[in-house]
Amino acid sequence: xxxxxYILCFVLMAIGIYGMVAKKxxxxxxxxxxxxxxxxxxxxxxxxxxxxxNPVAPILAAGQEDFLANTVDPLPQALVLTSxxxxxxxxxxxxxxxVRLYQKYGTFDITEIRKLRG
Amino acid sequence: MGVGKxxxxxxxxxxxxxxxxxxxxxxxxxxxxxAVAIVTSLFLFVLTVVLLTGGxxxxxxxxxxxxxxxxxxxxxxxxxxxxxxxxxxxxxxxxVAFLVVIFSSDYMKRYTSRGLFYSLFFLMVAGMNGVVLxxxxxxxxxxxxxxxxxxxxxVAFGCESEELEASFKYLVLGAIGTLLVLTGVALxxxxxxxxxxxxVAKILASGETPMKPAYLALGLFLAGFGVKAAMVPFxxxxxxxxxxxxxxxxxxxxxVLIKAVGVYVLCRIVFNVxxxxxHGAHVLMALGIISMVAGGFLMVxxxxxxxxLAYSSISHMGYVVLAVGLAxxxxxxxxxxxxxxxxxxxxxxxxxxxxxxxxxxxxxxxAIEHAAGTRDLKELGGLGKRMxxxxxxxxxxSLSIAxxxxxxxxxxxxxxxxxxxWAGHYWIAAVTVLVSFVTLVTFVxxxxxxxxxxxxxxTASAREVSAGMTMPMVVLAVLCLxxxxxxVLYGPFRKAVLDSAADAMAGETDGYVSKFELPE
Numbered sequence: 001x002x003x004x005x006y007i008l009c010f011v012l013m014a015i016g017i018y019g020m021v022a023k024k025x026x027x028x029x030x031x032x033x034x035x036x037x038x039x040x041x042x043x044x045x046x047x048x049x050x051x052x053x054n055p056v057a058p059i060l061a062a063g064q065e066d067f068l069a070n071t072v073d074p075l076p077q078a079l080v081l082t083s084x085x086x087x088x089x090x091x092x093x094x095x096x097x098x099v100r101l102y103q104k105y106g107t108f109d110i111t112e113i114r115k116l117r118g
Numbered sequence: 119m120g121v122g123k124x125x126x127x128x129x130x131x132x133x134x135x136x137x138x139x140x141x142x143x144x145x146x147x148x149x150x151x152x153a154v155a156i157v158t159s160l161f162l163f164v165l166t167v168v169l170l171t172g173g174x175x176x177x178x179x180x181x182x183x184x185x186x187x188x189x190x191x192x193x194x195x196x197x198x199x200x201x202x203x204x205x206x207x208x209x210x211x212x213x214v215a216f217l218v219v220i221f222s223s224d225y226m227k228r229y230t231s232r233g234l235f236y237s238l239f240f241l242m243v244a245g246m247n248g249v250v251l252x253x254x255x256x257x258x259x260x261x262x263x264x265x266x267x268x269x270x271x272x273v274a275f276g277c278e279s280e281e282l283e284a285s286f287k288y289l290v291l292g293a294i295g296t297l298l299v300l301t302g303v304a305l306x307x308x309x310x311x312x313x314x315x316x317x318v319a320k321i322l323a324s325g326e327t328p329m330k331p332a333y334l335a336l337g338l339f340l341a342g343f344g345v346k347a348a349m350v351p352f353x354x355x356x357x358x359x360x361x362x363x364x365x366x367x368x369x370x371x372x373x374v375l376i377k378a379v380g381v382y383v384l385c386r387i388v389f390n391v392x393x394x395x396x397h398g399a400h401v402l403m404a405l406g407i408i409s410m411v412a413g414g415f416l417m418v419x420x421x422x423x424x425x426x427l428a429y430s431s432i433s434h435m436g437y438v439v440l441a442v443g444l445a446x447x448x449x450x451x452x453x454x455x456x457x458x459x460x461x462x463x464x465x466x467x468x469x470x471x472x473x474x475x476x477x478x479x480x481x482x483x484x485a486i487e488h489a490a491g492t493r494d495l496k497e498l499g500g501l502g503k504r505m506x507x508x509x510x511x512x513x514x515x516s517l518s519i520a521x522x523x524x525x526x527x528x529x530x531x532x533x534x535x536x537x538x539x540w541a542g543h544y545w546i547a548a549v550t551v552l553v554s555f556v557t558l559v560t561f562v563x564x565x566x567x568x569x570x571x572x573x574x575x576x577t578a579s580a581r582e583v584s585a586g587m588t589m590p591m592v593v594l595a596v597l598c599l600x601x602x603x604x605x606v607l608y609g610p611f612r613k614a615v616l617d618s619a620a621d622a623m624a625g626e627t628d629g630y631v632s633k634f635e636l637p638e
Binding site: 013017020021026029033036037040043044047075076079082083086089090093094097098100101104105113114115 | 256259260263267270271274277278279280282283285286289290293294297300301304307308313
C-alpha cells in the first residue's frame with residue numbers, strides 16, 4: 001500500500017493525457033492539460049513526503065530536536081510552487097487561444113477547426 | 119574564473135529587455151524599439167564572442183552557493199555551466215538572434231504591436247540561453263517553459279485563423295512534452311535526492327541507485343525532448359507551427375529553437391547525465407533515421423514554400439541525431455575514439471550549418487512573401503529578374519542545404535556519411551545519401567519554381583526588399599559559403615567551436631561531473 005499515492009498520481013496523469021489526446025472539444029482538451037499538470041505536481045509533493053514518528057511541516061520551531069528526522073522534504077514543495085506558476089502561464093495562453101479560435105471559427109470542435117493540411 | 123561571471127548576463131539581459139519592451143511600446147516610437155532590440159542582440163553577440171575567446175570551461179554558482187560538505191552531505195545551489203557544447207549552442211542562438219532582429223526591424227512593419235513582438239522574442243532568447251547554460255534539472259524545465267510559452271505565443275502572433283490553429287496544436291503537443299520532462303525530473307529527484315545535473319550523473323554512475331526507474335526517467339526525457347526536437351513520430355506540430363509564424367520567427371524556431379531545447383538537451387542527457395547504454399544509442403539512431411527519411415519524403419510533395427522548409431528541418435535534425443547516436447553506439451562498444459569524435463564533429467557541424475542555411479531560407483521566404491504576397495510555389499516564378507539579391511541568397515541556401523560543394527552543407531553531410539560508413543553501417547550510409555539526393559531534387563524544384571522563369575501574375579510587380587532585410591540574408595549567405603571552408607581549412611576555429619563541443623560530449627559522465635568540482 002506504500003505505493004498507492006504514486007499509483008493514484010499516475011492514474012490521474014493518464015486521465016489527463018487521455019483528455020488531451022482523445023477529446024474533440026478545445027475546452028475539454030484544456031481541462032485535460034490542467035488535470036495532467038496537477039497530477040505531476042501531486043507526484044512531486046508525494047515524493048517529498050517522509051513518514052517520521054510525528055511528521056511536521058518544514059518550518060523549524062525553537063528547540064525542536066528531531067526536526068531533520070520528522071520533517072517532510074521542503075524542496076519539492078518549492079518546485080511545485082514554481083511549476084504551478086508555469087502551468088498558469090500555459091493555461092492562460094491556452095484559454096486565450098481558445099477564445100480567439102472561437103471568434104474565428106465559431107466552434108470549439110477541433111474536427112471543424114481544420115484549415116491546415118499536408 | 120573571469121568569463122564565468124558573464125554567464126548570468128546571457129539570461130538576465132534578454133529577460134530584462136523582454137519586460138522593458140512593453141513599457142517602451144507606450145512611447146509609440148517604433149524606431150526606439152528597433153534600436154533597443156538591435157543594441158541588445160548585438161550586446162549578446164559580443165558577449166558570446168568574449169565567452170568563446172575567453173576559452174576554458176567555467177561554472178557560475180548563483181548567489182555564490184558553491185558546493186560544500188555538511189555532515190557528509192554535499193550542499194549546493196543552482197549553477198550555470200559553460201562547456202564546449204553549451205558555447206556552441208550559445209553562439210548559434212545569439213548569432214542567429216542578432217541577424218533575425220535586424221531583419222525583423224523592417225519585416226515586422228506589416229504587423230502591429232512591435233513592442234510585444236520584441237518582448238516575446240527576447241523572452242524566447244532568454245529561455246534558450248538558459249536551457250543551454252543551466253546545470254540544474256528544474257532550472258532546465260523552467261527555462262524550457264519560458265522558451266516554449268513565448269514560442270507558442272509568437273506562432274499565433276498574426277492572429278489569423280490558421281496561425282491560431284497551428285499555435286493551439288503546438289501548445290497542446292508542447293505541453294505534453296514539457297509535462298513528460300517534468301515527470302522525468304521528479305523521478306530523478308526522487309531517486310537521487312538532488313537536482314544538480316553533475317550530482318545526478320555522479321550518483322547514477324556510482325551504481326547505488328536502482329537503474330530501472332532511472333531508465334524510465336530517461337525514456338520520459340527522450341519522449342519529452344523528442345517532441346521539442348520534432349523527431350518523427352513526435353513531429354506533428356512542426357509543419358503547422360513553423361510556417362504559421364512570422365518569417366523571422368520561423369527562422370528562429372527552425373534555425374535555433376528545435377536545436378537548443380531539443381537536440382542539445384537530448385545530447386546532454388544521453389551523453390553526460392546517464393551513462394551511455396546500447397539501448398539509448400540505438401534509440402537515438404532509430405529516431406534519427408526515421409526523422410531523416412520521413413521528413414525527406416514528406417518534403418518533396420509540398421507546394422507551400424515554408425511548409426516544405428519545415429519538413430526539411432525534420433529531415434536535417436534526423437541527420438544530426440543519427441550522427442550523435444552513432445557516436446554513442448561507437449563509444450558504448452568501445453570502438454575507435456577517432457571514429458566517435460568524427461561522428462560527433464559531423465553531427466555538431468551539421469547542427470551549426472543547418473542554423474545558417476535554414477534561417478537564411480526562412481528569411482528569404484519572408485522576403486518573397488513580403489514582395490510577392492504569396493508563398494505558393496505554383497504562383498511564384500521569375501523572381502531572379504525581379505529580386506536579384508533575395509534570389510541569389512535563395513540559390514546559395516538551396517545549394518548549401520542540398521549538399522553541393524563547396525557550400526557548408528556538403529562538408530557536414532560528407533563527414534556524417536563517412537563516419538556512418540566507417541562504422542560499418544553501409545545500409546544506413548546508403549539511406550543517408552539517398553535522402554541527401556531527395557533534398558537535392560526538392561531544392562532544384564524550389565529554384566525552378568521561385569527563381570527561374572518569367573515574372574507573371576503576382577511576381578510581376580514584386581520589387582527587391584529594403585536593405586534592412588537583405589543585409590542579414592547576405593551575411594548568412596556569405597556564412598554558408600565561408601563557414602564550410604573555414605572549418606575544413608582553418609584549424610583554430612574548428613578547435614575553439616566544434617572540437618571542444620565534441621570533446622564535452624565524448625567526455626561522457628566523468629568529464630561532465632568533473633566540471634562541477636564537487637567535494638568528495
